[in-house]
Amino acid sequence: MTAPRTLPLGALALSLTLATPILHAAPSDEGERTSSYNPVKITEPFDSIMQRMKDAKPSILKKHQALLEQRYDLSDRPAASLQMTRGKPIQEGVRVKLPAETNWAELAAMSPEDIRAKGLFPAGFMPLPHPNHPEGGMVFPQFHIDEVNRIEGRDLTRFDLDFDLPDHFLPEFPAPIFLTTRPDLGDVSQGKLVNIRNYFELFNGILNPKQLEGLRLLVTTFPQQQFNATDDRRSVHPHNGVACLDCHANGHTNAATHLAGDVRPQELRHRIDTPSLRGVNIQQIFGSQRALKTVEDFTEFEQRAAYFDGDPVMAAKKGVNVLERGSQVHFMGEFQALLDFPPAPKLNVEGRLDPAKATEQELRGEAIFHGKGACAGCHVPPYYTDHLMHNLQTERFYEPQEYNGVRAVGDGPIKTFTLRGIKESPPYLHDGRLLTLEDTVEFFNLVLQRNLDEQEKADLVAFLRTL
Known part of the structure; x- marks a missing residue:
């Protein structure tokens, strides 16, 4: 097994000096223009940033909730006798x-x-805006935050905002897992959220060693734009990061949301609803709007760029995990290709x-x-x-x-x-x-x-x- 590589210190320092820190800044009276880059050098103390964002959170959530209620009937109105695989009711109308x-x-x-x-x-x-579109970033449903915290003691709460859509409109959780290689087993999840502490127990003897290693990498946390150890994170405490299967929970989706990293300026970026990884083996393009050609391309792109809003400068600052293409990316792709559709x-x-x-x-x-x-x-x-x-x-x-x-x-x-x-x-x-x-x-x-x-x-x- 090849260990994940990190950028040399010299390359890290060089990358940070190239940044122009004004992506989210509004034009000033002097006509300052927005930039393709995120702010890199943070001058405001972290405690001050956190308190300011906590204070702003109620009004941001209220404004976004008003938009949702103006657009939708958000009531819990399930269809009679219609359920997902593990019994969650399906909303109708x-x-x-x-x-x-x-x-x-x-x-x-x-x-x-x-x-x-x-x-x-x-x-x-x-177009549906992010819960706080000017800020953006990964946001997880509360049920996922609670379960990850219970299992790993890792808190995916953001101090500045919460997930927006009601749980009854989201996929069931934890989702069942079906494998193309073992249709005889049915749902192999055992009703559990696959994570770093149980993946081996659940899949040893079902997957081959390459696939098992690919799954390990998919449930391993790596630094991400909002969840990292730097002074512009959005978690209260310094953070190990997120795992691929934090959004693609059990190889499916928990509807976690983010903003696409491939558009500038910020107001033109598109919200992303996490797509399911089921049926990767039959698909020929990947990403909602990226048209990446292989699941390996998608996997590597997520780690290098999408985790950091498409900004390699921020990736260097926050600790990008550069996966080794010939083994690690291949192993991760091989496991993803096993994820089947429900019967x-x-x-x-x-x-x-x-x-x-x-x-x-x-x-x-x-x-x-x-x-x-x-x-x-x-x-x-x-x-x-x-x-x-x-x-x-x-x-x-x-x-x-x-x-x-x-x-x-x-x-x-x-x-x-x-x-x-x-x-x-x-x-x-x-x-x-x-x-x-x-x-x-x-x-x-x-x-x-x-x-x-x-x-x-x-x-x-x-x-x-x-x-």
Whole structure:
């Protein structure tokens, strides 16, 4: 086994001298411009930074909560007799709120130009900002924070903000784990969150030595932008960092959020909803909007750049863990490629519904998926992806605008996510702006102008739940 390498001290010092510390700074009266770089030299004492951010936290959370409530019905309203693999109820119904004095049918009949001119594009279809967009960074749901703290004594709490979406809209936790190599075992998680203290116990005798070492690295903590030992961290105490499976919990997702590191300035960065790692073995591009070509590229990119908001200068300062490509990255990728989708008993080997097992509504939904809805143009069976990026050009429907620290000018190309196991991966779209499958169907019906009626939309949702 090759030990992780770190940057030589000379390279670290050189990297730090190259920084221009004004990424989050607003232009001054003298016309100071923003920069591509984060602040590197911190002059304010840490205790002062922490107290200032703690004092600002209630008003930041209140403003963001008001935005969520203006956009969505956030009530806990699960579907009857519909659950995820381990029993968590699935939320139903359209939760995006419509503009006053309109309905979905009227909106779908309008042209994008009319919707834009009249300001009728639903706010819940607009880009979803980070809980504190000007600050950004990794934010974890409270249930994950509590479990990691219980197991490892490692606290992923941020003193400046909390996760925003209610738990009932998030994936079940801990998620089940299915392996392509051992379908006979079913869920191998034993109902536990895989972590550095139990990974060997759970997987010894199931994985080979390379895969086991890859899993160890995936549950090992490394410094990250908000969780590290420096004076501009966002944890109360100096921190060992985060692990890959802190966001991709049990190789799936806990809906932890972050901001994409590949856009500047800050207000144009996109919120990221953590995608599931299930089905990595059949995918050909990685990252919601990055189009990285292999899971090894994705793994290495996350460690070197995404952990630090895409800023290698900050990575050098905070202690980047440079993985060895030929062994460590390969081992991590090999384990990720074992993560399978949950069983879909109504699908045949070609990924289509078995008429002997499906309901009439589900069969109607499948016909709409391949016909009038034209969903299969991008989401191709058996895995319901075309391995491409598509630009929905949502900016056709609204004027550029700013709110809660984000400047909404469009989404750009988005990866075609696989729809296998989709009912277990809420919320939806790359930033999690769509809370339910019903919201998702309404979004695509409007944006792609499919003109589905209410029954057709309900049938389509029924089909998606079988995947």
